Amino acid sequence: MTRHFFNELESLKRDILSMGGLVESAVAQATNAFLTPSAEHTDQIVDGDAEVNALELRIEEECLKVLALYGPTAKDLRFVVAVFKITNDLERIADLAVNIAERAKGAALEGVGPMGQDVREMSDRVQRMVRGALDAFVSLDAEAAQNILKADDRVDDLLRDVYEAQAAAVTGGEVDFKAALRVLSFAKYLERIADHSTNIAEDVIYLASGDVVKHQY
């Protein structure tokens, strides 16, 4: 049983990484489409989401199978539960990438509010957070995961900057409400992707150290 069980855990880890790869690439593509802005390739992102959903269901089934077959305890149980949760966060990140892709279409066809350095910095940071959270999971690195939690504060500040910039642009008559709202929605989706990355980081800290950091930030 031990060898089989070990193989199952390794297989779960590989599945999470496959899913993580797909999700990272969806976020990158959607973000680029919005920043360009271009209506091209956005359908691809929407279609790719089906693959992510299928992987989520498969990993969930796999987790249930491992729980039922091996009844893992202590650290092994925590690992399976963490995989279960991380899968859920990755799936939601993929959904948010789809939302961004949909906005990218609107942005390309109907225009957007001003996109300054704040928007671009936010895009870069959030993508680094997703990648960082997955890397921390692979190496079970609690310190790297802590850094993700800290990075989230800057993202919240940037969201506020974007909000003020869009409000000023509408008030000044430079853009209409809907155009400004597209940029703000984009920034809001990025912020939620950052939140899911911190959820993953919290699970890594719990896994690596046994500490519950959820609800402390």
Next chain:
Amino acid sequence: MTRHFFNELESLKRDILSMGGLVESAVAQATNAFLTPSAEHTDQIVDGDAEVNALELRIEEECLKVLALYGPTAKDLRFVVAVFKITNDLERIADLAVNIAERAKGAALEGVGPMGQDVREMSDRVQRMVRGALDAFVSLDAEAAQNILKADDRVDDLLRDVYEAQAAAVTGGEVDFKAALRVLSFAKYLERIADHSTNIAEDVIYLASGDVVKHQY
């Protein structure tokens, strides 16, 4: 063991219902505060969130304990997993109630865009969805859960109506960007609460029938 295990499951069910009661009341209070709008009592909602977070952690620990001690399989395993997921959705609904409460303060102090029948109907419907999802869980009623999934479509339509109404109000110079955005954010939070209610309904359908309906809607 059987009797103890049965007691554990009953205790988990009671915990979910306590948590559900707190969450329902947070949503009702936050929504009323926004619709009134009034800055009163909103701190209470923010403070109450700590209790919900504590309950979430306790229920998660309890689920892990049950998995480790009894290694449940089949239907029992699915029940524990469903409790785990539902707890997570309830916690997020409570967070969204806090977000609404924060907006209610801004709304009271700095004004809001027009709040017509669409906003009020959305508030009512979403609150009914939260309650309905919890009721469906208690009675393991897959049909009632299916109705929640259907109700979500109307909420999406209402969100679009709210968006158009706010855009028109800004364009017509009746309100400023920030005031309109407060109503739109409120509606968006309600829509996300509705989404979490459908997640719970999907878990109930899975529990009651073994069918996976996730990603079909």
